[in-house]
Amino acid sequence: MAERGRLAEGVRAYRLIAGMWIRSTMAYRASFAMTTFGSFAATFFDFVAIMLMFSRVDALGGWSLPEVAFLYGLSAVSFGLADLVIGSMDRLGRRLRDGTLDTLLVRPAPVLAQVAADRFALRRLGRVTQGSLVLGWALSRLDVDWTAGKLLLMPLTLLSGCAIFCAVFVAGAAFQFVAQDASEVQNAFTYGGTTLLQYPPTVFGKELVRGVTFVLPLAFVNWLPACYVLGRPYPLELPGWVVGAPPLVAVVCCAPAGLAWRAGLRSYRSTGS
Amino acid sequence: MDGFITLDEVEKVFSVRRKTGFLRRERQEVRAVDSLSFTVARGEMVGYIGPNGAGKSTTIKMLTGILTPSGGRLRVAGIDPSRERSRLAHRIGVVFGQRTTLWWDLPLIDSYRLTHRMYRIPNARYRENLDRLVELLELRTLLDTPVRQLSLGQRMRGDIAAALLHDPEVLYLDEPTIGLDVVSKAKVRGFLRELNAAQGTTVLLTTHDLQDIEQLCSRVMVIDHGRLMYDGPLTGLHEAGESERTLVVDLERELPPVEVPSARVVRVEGPRQWLAFPAGQSAAPVVARLAAEYPLVDLSVREPDIEAVIAKMYAERAVS
Numbered sequence: 001m002a003e004r005g006r007l008a009e010g011v012r013a014y015r016l017i018a019g020m021w022i023r024s025t026m027a028y029r030a031s032f033a034m035t036t037f038g039s040f041a042a043t044f045f046d047f048v049a050i051m052l053m054f055s056r057v058d059a060l061g062g063w064s065l066p067e068v069a070f071l072y073g074l075s076a077v078s079f080g081l082a083d084l085v086i087g088s089m090d091r092l093g094r095r096l097r098d099g100t101l102d103t104l105l106v107r108p109a110p111v112l113a114q115v116a117a118d119r120f121a122l123r124r125l126g127r128v129t130q131g132s133l134v135l136g137w138a139l140s141r142l143d144v145d146w147t148a149g150k151l152l153l154m155p156l157t158l159l160s161g162c163a164i165f166c167a168v169f170v171a172g173a174a175f176q177f178v179a180q181d182a183s184e185v186q187n188a189f190t191y192g193g194t195t196l197l198q199y200p201p202t203v204f205g206k207e208l209v210r211g212v213t214f215v216l217p218l219a220f221v222n223w224l225p226a227c228y229v230l231g232r233p234y235p236l237e238l239p240g241w242v243v244g245a246p247p248l249v250a251v252v253c254c255a256p257a258g259l260a261w262r263a264g265l266r267s268y269r270s271t272g273s
Numbered sequence: 274m275d276g277f278i279t280l281d282e283v284e285k286v287f288s289v290r291r292k293t294g295f296l297r298r299e300r301q302e303v304r305a306v307d308s309l310s311f312t313v314a315r316g317e318m319v320g321y322i323g324p325n326g327a328g329k330s331t332t333i334k335m336l337t338g339i340l341t342p343s344g345g346r347l348r349v350a351g352i353d354p355s356r357e358r359s360r361l362a363h364r365i366g367v368v369f370g371q372r373t374t375l376w377w378d379l380p381l382i383d384s385y386r387l388t389h390r391m392y393r394i395p396n397a398r399y400r401e402n403l404d405r406l407v408e409l410l411e412l413r414t415l416l417d418t419p420v421r422q423l424s425l426g427q428r429m430r431g432d433i434a435a436a437l438l439h440d441p442e443v444l445y446l447d448e449p450t451i452g453l454d455v456v457s458k459a460k461v462r463g464f465l466r467e468l469n470a471a472q473g474t475t476v477l478l479t480t481h482d483l484q485d486i487e488q489l490c491s492r493v494m495v496i497d498h499g500r501l502m503y504d505g506p507l508t509g510l511h512e513a514g515e516s517e518r519t520l521v522v523d524l525e526r527e528l529p530p531v532e533v534p535s536a537r538v539v540r541v542e543g544p545r546q547w548l549a550f551p552a553g554q555s556a557a558p559v560v561a562r563l564a565a566e567y568p569l570v571d572l573s574v575r576e577p578d579i580e581a582v583i584a585k586m587y588a589e590r591a592v593s
Contacts, residue, residue: 016390024378027419103374105339108362109391269355270341271287 006110013109017117025122032123039126047072047134050198061202066141067230068200073135074222075197078161079190080128086116086166087124087190089173090183097180101268112261115173142230150229153243160246161221165190167253168216170261177264193218201235209235217253220246276312276348277475278336278443283309283345285331285499305331307499308345315442318469318476320486320493320507324583328499329479333445336477337367350442363392366436370448373432375420381431382416385438392439399438406434409464426457433464437474444468446478450485462488483507483576497583508553516577516585520548520559525568533562544570552577 025032050072054065063071092115095101104114144150172186179185193216201209201223213219213236220242227234228243285306290298306328313319323329334340335347338354338361347354352361375384389399407413410430415423423431429449436444449465450458466489468474480486486493486507493510495503503510510516520536523545530538536550536559550559556574563569 013391016387020376020379020383020387023383024376027378100372102334102339103367103369103372105358106337106362106365106367107391108359110359266341269339270343 010110010113013107014113014117017114018120021117021120022122035121036123036126039123040130041126043076043127043130046198047130061200063200063202066138067226068198069134069138070142070230071200071222071226072198073131073138074157074161074226075194076131077128077135078158078221079165079194079197080124080131081158081162082165082169083190084121084124084128085162086169088117088119088121089115089169090176090186091118092173093176093180093183096176096268105269111265112170144229145231153225153229157222157225157246160250163250164217164221164246164253165193167250167257168193170254170257174257174260174264177268189216197222206236213238217249220249277315277317277350278313278477279346279348280312280332281310281346283332283335283347284343285328285335285340286343304499306335306342309496309499309501310345311494311501311504313475313477315475316469316473317492318465318490319478320490321477321479321496322481322486322493323496323502327497329496330447331499332496333447333477333479337365337445338362363439364442366439366441366444368429368432368436368444368446368449370429370446370451373420373428374435375428375431377421378419380417380419381412381423384420384431384435388435388438394439398440402438402440403434406437409467410434411460424457426453426460429453429457429461430464433461437468440472441474443475443477446476448480449478450480450482458482458484465489483582495583495586502583502586510582510586516552516582517549518552518554518556518577519575520550520556520563521573521575522546522548522563522567522569523571525570528567531563531567533559533566535559 047069050068051065053060054068058064060068092101095104095115095118101111101115104111107114168189169186172182172189175185176182193212196204196212197218201219209219219235224234224238224242225246226232234240234242283306284304287303287305289301289303309328309332321329321332331340335342336349336354338358341355349361350364352364354361375381376387385403388394394402407416410433412427412430412434415427415431420428420431433446433449446465450461453461462485465476465478469476469489476489478485478489491506493503493505493507494501495510519539522531524531525544527544528546530541531546531548533548535554536548538546539549540547548559550556560572563572
């Protein structure tokens with residue numbers, strides 16, 4: 001019950017602070033328009049690179065362009081949503097270094113919510129928009145044998161993927177309590193992870209695929225659901241039931257991330273800076 | 274004494290890793306606060322001073338729940354700050370002199386609206402408090418100005434108002450007059466006096482400016498190396514440290530050291546001379562005497578700084 005109250009408090013604080021940041025951004029409308037377009041364009045060229053590759057080859061690791069686009073779209077939308085919601089957490093290191101985290105600690109609201117909403121940037125919608133367009137294009141080109149299960153899987157996959165990336169962001173932020181300039185390490189897992197997921201698992205070595213399945217379970221963001229929807233064999237000869245796993249994996253990721261955050265905050269409060 | 278803020282043998286030990294060689298580090302314990310005990314009664318206005326690194330900020334951070342003490346017992350309004358940080362937040366106000374909590378790109382009023390909602394201040398009380406604070410801190414014409422366009426003094430007043438909207442029972446101020454010009458300093462001090470008298474708000478302030486304390490606080494606590502060195506009225510501190518003020522005099526030409534009763538020349542540099550006289554004494558008779566007997570071009574008075582007072586205090590202790 002108390003946990004639930006805290007969650008509601010957190011969401012409320014998040015909305016209040018995110019709202020303030022949106023209004024702050026709107027103080028510079030032209031800059032907002034340009035950075036949103038920039039975010040869209042940067043990710044757009046990201047996909048152009050893949051299309052250029054396909055002008056030379058017909059398949060990548062046995063996957064056709066629409067199929068890779070499907071992977072790309074799932075990963076980009078999941079990651080884009082996570083980045084939109086709590087992507088600014090990598091600023092925590094700076095707050096720790098200049099001591100401004102203290103000003104958040106004297107407010108009557110959960111710190112995680114305040115840090116997550118810090119510098120909330122609507123321009124990150126650019127990435128989500130671009131990912132959705134690619135995903136839509138892929139779906140229009142693919143000849144999928146849709147079933148009720150597959151239809152249900154789509155939104156579930158995106159939400160679980162978003163939650164998995166959120167967990168990585170939170171865990172990365174927690175790590176910054178220990179190593180204050182570790183935001184690049186975090187970026188390697190978040191931005192690096194999403195780039196990895198844009199390519200089919202068949203192009204990577206077994207060890208890497210194993211790593212992103214069992215250690216940092218990014219494979220559940222798009223690889224496994226995409227294999228199921230497209231009727232392809234699972235990497236690593238995983239059993240068929242893993243297709244229902246993403247929501248579970250998301251929960252399993254969020255729990256340790258939350259604990260890591262608590263431990264990080266506790267160590268800050270007992271050592272200071 | 275029935276304390277509103279009570280510290281009982283509070284300790285804070287940091288473990289610092291020090292580089293001792295290439296890739297070699299040694300753990301070292303630093304006692305930032307060492308068995309600190311004091312109480313502050315409701316409605317008191319206390320100056321909390323000490324040199325940099327003495328443990329002032331650490332104490333304030335423990336009192337606001339930002340840091341957890343390593344040992345001892347600490348209560349603010351009956352609450353253990355580090356365990357019930359959020360509950361305490363409703364009852365305290367904090368102003369960090371060098372960090373604004375206001376929203377840089379938004380009109381001042383927006384920051385207050387956020388506080389209104391985040392602290393769940395009832396509408397009627399919010400309007401009443403806002404009205405009063407805006408009046409007293411002369412913010413009326415600034416409410417629609419983006420914070421980035423405010424001067425340092427205006428922003429400080431804005432920050433103080435933001436910290437008081439939810440009617441906190443205690444206000445912590447960390448260097449509230451740092452960097453402000455004389456007029457702004459006077460406004461801030463005047464307001465704090467009024468707040469303490471009219472609302473009975475308990476005020477704890479850290480400062481490097483002895484005048485803040487002289488004009489505001491009936492009680493001053495000096496901390497150094499994490500220990501309480503002095504606790505009492507400011508006059509007592511001057512006696513304990515025998516502090517001196519300095520009169521800097523520019524003469525028309527180079528002269529031998531001037532001779533004025535109750536002041537002594539401590540330094541001569543060309544036509545400029547430095548005179549020291551007891552801090553408790555007025556500068557007027559010294560200046561009058563100088564002006565009457567010497568060809569004076571310019572002069573200024575320098576207040577003793579806290580470091581100097583404390584340094585003197587140590588010297589006295591070492592002797593006795």
